[in-house]
Every structure is written in C-alpha cells, then in structure tokens.
Amino acid sequence: MRLQTTTGGQTTSTTPQTRYLPTQWPDAVALREAIQNPQVVLGDRELRASEILCDRRGLPITYAGRCAVVFRLRTLGGENWALRCFTQGVDAQERRERYTAIARRLESLPDCFVPFRYLDEGVKVFGQWFPCVAMRWAQGETLGRFVEQHAADPASLRRLSATLADLRHRLESAGIAHGDWQHDNLLVSEGGRRITLVDYDGMYVPELAGRVSAEVGHPNYQHPARTAAHYAPGMDRFAHLVLQTGLLALSHEPSLWTRFSDGESLLFKRHDFLAPAGSPVFDAVRGVAKRDKHLAGCLDRLQTLCMDGTGAAALTMPESVPALPQDYHAGALKRWRAARPHARGAERQAGAGVSYAERVKSAEAMRFERRLLWALRGTLAAVLSALLATTGSVFASVMVTVVTYWFLLAAGYLLWPRVRIESALLRDLQRTRAELRQCSRMDSVQDFVLYELSKVPVERSFLLGNIRHDTPARLRGMGLMTAADLQNRTGLFDIEPDEWNTLNKWVFRLQGAAARRYHKLADHQKPQPAEVAGREQEKAGLRKRLIELEREKAKFPNPSWDRFRARFWGNKPHGTLPI
C-alpha cells in the first residue's frame, strides 16, 4: 500500500507505470458497489477503517461530477472525508503530476481550499487499483443553494460578491486559478463571508504553465470561446464577472431568480453569452442596471467581452471585472420589499423559493423584530413615566400602564414577522392541499372530454340556430376561445339567456358525444393527451411541495403569544414575568 501524501509537500511514492485504457475505468455503479466494503477496496489505511455514509436504503450517498463520482466517508475519529473516484480517464500519470503540483501550491492558501491527498492505490475495482483523491469534507452550502435561500436578502448577496472579489485577488496574486467557478464548486459559509473552493481538476498553478487545461469549466460561466489552451492565472475572471453581475442584479431585483434560474446557472447561460443582443436575461438586467451605475459597468463589460469572439480579452485584460467602491457592499440599502415569487409555477420551478423558516431567521426579519420590540418597550416606558410625572397617583399610572401594555403587546403580536410568515406558510399549505385534491379528482374521461372540447373553437357555435352573428367574436373578447371554456358556467354577462341556453345545450351535446366516443375506444386506443401526462407531472410536483411544506411547518419556530411575550421581556421564561 502506498500513500501519496501531498499535504506534507514531499512526494514519497514511486511513479507507477500503469496506463489505463479509457474503457477500463470503472463506471459510477461499479464504484458504488465496490465502495460498500471500504475495508476491502480502499488502499489508504485511515480511510479503510472509516464508515461510508449511506442513504435510508443503505446505498452510499453519491455526488456525480462530469468525470468523477464523490462518496462521503467518516473516519473513526469522526472526521468527514470526500473520496473522489474518477470514471473517465485521462492519463493517470498526468493527473497525478497535476494534483501533486496543485497540492503543494495550495498550502499557501489553506482557508480557501480543503486539504487533500492523491492516492495511487485509491480504490480496487475488478481486482485492479484505480487512483482517487481524498479531500477533507468542505463546510458550507453551495453557492447555488445560498443564492436560492438568500435571493430576497440583498445584504447577503452583496457580501458574497465582495468575498468573491477578494478571493479572486488572493488567487491571482498567488498565481493560481481554479478554472471552474460555478454554483456547485463554490461552498459558502459564515453568511457569505467565506468561500471554499472544491473540484481541482481544472486548476492552474505556476508549476503547470505550458500545459493545457484538463477541462474547460461549466459552459454557463465560461466565455463561449474558451478552450483548453486558455490556461493562465486570469482564467477565473470571466466567471467572476458573470457571478458579480448576477449577484448585483439579484440584489436589486430578486424576482430575476424565479424568472431565469433553473439550478444550472446564475441567471446567465451560454446562449446568452453567444447572443447578448437578443437575450432576455441581458434585457432584464439592463433594466435593473438603470438603478446602479456599478451594475451597469459590470453588464457593459460582460457584453463587450461576449462580443469579442476570441475570449482572449477575458484572460489577458488587467482588470476585466470592474472593481466596486469600498463602501458599496456595506453602504446603506434602500428599504427592502421582501420579494415573494409571484407565480406558483415559477416558485415550484425555482426549488420552492426561500424557505419559510429561513425567512424568519433572515437578517431583515430579525432586524424588524428587534426594532418592533424596542419600539414597544420604549412606548411603554414613555407612557409610564409621563403618567407618573403628570398625575402623581402611582396606582392610577400603573393601572393605565398595564392596560396600555396589553394593548401594545396585542398590536405588536399582529406585526410580529414570525406570525405573518407562519400564516403565509399555512395559507400556502392549504392552497397546495386544495390544488392536489382538485388535481386528483379529475379522471381520464373528464380529461378526454376536456381535450376534445378544447379542439372545438367557439366560432363553430355560429352554425347553431338562434345565435347572433357577433356572438363568437364577443365570446373571444371575453377570453373564451373553445367549447372547453364554456363548460361549467351558469351564465355569461352580455349574452342573452336564450342564446346562452342554446350554447349550454351545444356544449352539453359535445360533452356527451366525447364521453361516448371515449367509452367506445379499446383500452390501447385511448389517446394519451398531453394533459394527462401533464397532470401526472403536476401532481408529482404538488406532492413534493406538500411534503416540503409539511417539513417546514414541523421545524417552524414557535409563533405563540406566550413566546412573543417572552421575547418582549427579553426571552425570560414566562413564569417570572412581573405582569
């Protein structure tokens, strides 16, 4: 067993002469099967004694990357490690040299990277050793998740943007570049003040000058013209500019998140870089940029770089990311309207937006709560002292104050963010339940009838007797386009009752005919209109959302009246309250 320790800076093992043919690399399933017996298949002595973390079905928890899978191990000492096993091969020798060089250089920046070691004899599959990289488990949540949770918290987003700028300067002054800045590789902790980088496959360190890049990064963060030849200390600049522009834009307009993010990018995507002129994202951000000249600067820069077909500018320009003034991130923010996603669909698509419990704990809500409590306390004290000074009667003053106290407390309780957020949660829960019920009630005959009726335009009603020539046009004017829209209505404003009767009978006839047609069809002939499949999808989505909401409700902080009173008196248990 050879352990290649790179954290110590010295290489102690001999170079193996093995070259792996691409087809011989184990795939993710083979690796997941092997890793279930760490004591047999792992080479490293410390890891061999560790426990592999599994999901509730007893299968190892897996993180899929482009050319590797990552498993999570816990050693006997309780340390968490990530074991990165490769599923695609470049030359093992080449990869080994790269990792060794990177490990040595990263010692100078221990707070942005996690310690790791390259293991020649990492994991044994099909009786053969394959190399892996063991890295200490990094703390924090991915940048994508962080932004999702803090989309309505401009201060956090700007703080994160400042941390990113700082990180890039530190890397560049050390002559290092990461090469694949993206939402899953940047782990954010301490509320956006700290970033840890993971996935070092594409890293550049001065020792690797002259080689080509092992990978070209996430397409939604890289200049479209970036190739493996772009391998220099400046290669994170474009991705940084993309992130900074996105974060600043979101800090002004959180709704951009629900409109443009699908979990694979931070607003901008590769096709936006290819054609910034016609891109809806660029358009939307341009609209927001009118409010902030620094954001406008970033956006202009990004657009200019995108127009440059070679992408060389993104690497060589001394400063491609406009620097922001020192006080920009700390500066006073405008009063913030907590942005709630507007459309349910968009909300679901964006991973259900910001969690309710998170919203209670958000800086915005906490600040409001603090201010509210102090305002109440201040008013109460003022009332008491004013009464004492003016009336002289202690008893009367205290009585009035007690009444005022209960009144103030009741008013404050209604304004308490926790209560308001809880009622929003309950409303959401109720709505989701109702929708799911509605969704499940529909059966396939109704679907079929709806589908058939939606193919009949209202113009066809013109053929009926007793229908005025302009009725179809009026129906269209009301947004009723097909016979399906006329279903289940008792009447229509602006349509004569006898005309409405005729229409109603017509729709009824159509429904009957469609239902009869459906029952005549053999089972396998029954069409599968998109609505049926769509309903299934929607139901699945709603079910998922319902589970999420139930979980939220379970972990929601106590919003009771007693709790609020306790907060008012500074969190003391309520038995000791003087009133």
Add this chain to the structure above:
Amino acid sequence: MPYTAEINRSKPTAFFFLIDQSGSMDDPWGMDGTKRKCDAVADAINRLLSTLVIRCAKGEDVRDYFQVGVIGYGGSVKSGFKGALAGRQFVPISEVADNPLRVEQRTRKEDDGAGGLVERMVRFPVWFEVDASGSTPMREAIETAHGAVKAWCELYPLSYPPAVINISDGEPTDGDPSRAAAALKEVGTNDGKVLFFNIHISSSSKRPVEFPDSQMGLADEFAQRLFEMSSVLPPRLVDEARKEGFAVSEKSRGFAFNADLRALVQFLDIGTRTAELR
C-alpha cells in the same frame, strides 16, 4: 443544431424502455449459458436505472434531469414498474431513486490479489422484475410508446428529444412493426426527432454486431428490418461510441445484433448519454 439542447430541471429529457418478456426470454444466453436471457436483461435495466440515478445525484438530492418509463411486452403490453410506481408512464428520476421495488443483497466474487477469489456482499436496488411468458407483441408495444412519447413531447417541446430503447430476442408475433416504428420516429421536440434504438439479444453464439452502418453482414431479414427501424446516431453519440472503442461511422445506427451482456450494458450506457450534464 439538433440534439444539443441543454438538459435542466425545467427541460428534462426522457428514456422509454420496451422490454421483451415473451416465453423465449426464458432460454439461456448465447454467450454465457449460466444465465437466462430475461435475468440478464433485468439486471442490465436495473443497473442502467442506477446509472441514470447516479448521473443526477448531488448527495441525497436527486435532480430531475431525466424521466423514465418502462413497459414490458410478453403476451400483452404492460407497465414495467411495480410497487409504488406501478402503472406510471413517465416517472421523474428522483421518484425512481426513491422507490425501488427492493434493495437486494447480492454476492460479488472478486480477485483477492493473490490469485484467489473473495466473496463480498453488495446492495443492489431492483426496480424491474424478471418475467417471461406468452407471445411477442412488439408492434403494439411500439404503438404504446408512440402515444406516450408524443404526449411527452407536447409537454416538453424545448427538451432534448426522448430516446426509446427496445430490447428483444425475436420476431414479433403481431405483424410488421416497421410502420409503427416509422410513426414513432416522426415524433419529436424542437431539438430533434425521437431516437429509437433496438437491441437484439442472442441465443446463438454468432459474432455480435454493434452500431452497424449498413445491412451488410446482418444474418436475417428480421435483423435487417430492426436495423431499418433504428435511428441514425446523432454526432455526439457517434463520438461517445468511438470513445468507448466501437467502430462507428456517421451513418451508424442505434442497433445491436446478437449483443452479449457486456455489449448490452455498454450500448444502454451510450444510448442514454445525452447533451452534457454537469
């Protein structure tokens, strides 16, 4: 350019498997007599479902990049999923990951490095179960797939087009499936037509043919018909197949004749590689 759409959670892609469960699947595999064909196919499909789940896994969170449907045909056409997913047509991959029929304990024999073999236990999730009886209604199965995939494409017009993968060991008993296959291949999204792959698995020990680009060398009329039915590989898949060591050309089709188990697993793997996932 077709077959280049980015796959993400709002624009997932789909895989639809048609699996022969007729009586003849009970016979032993041509290359490896110890295994029945139906067992081997069930193993390959279960392994592939694991692969698809892992491709979308970020920790305990499985991202819905894919939707998967399985139907079996033996005697009649029926849903391939059982248990919690029974009767479902397209199932998001996160639900697939959450609802295996069971997790089996299997033994794996492995080289102990000293010339001997050691046995160890591994956990193997199972979604699709072995079944082998009745006739081979392939035409009907393809028609079912046509209906399902058409509805799917109406729902996700911007997605990477779905792939339909048909695994069979013999001739259909319900007539010529060519017309049904042609209709199926006409369906598509804005990003391209549905990809239809066919895998013929063998009882004989004839030399396997994978990704052929002409009918030359295909043993019988039925093999030629299956070749005709299969889609031409999009350029990206040609590259992927070449990377795995197959001899392919621009005209290669998604067809494997007399495939052995290794080829079957590899073919399935290549057939489900789509635009790049991150």
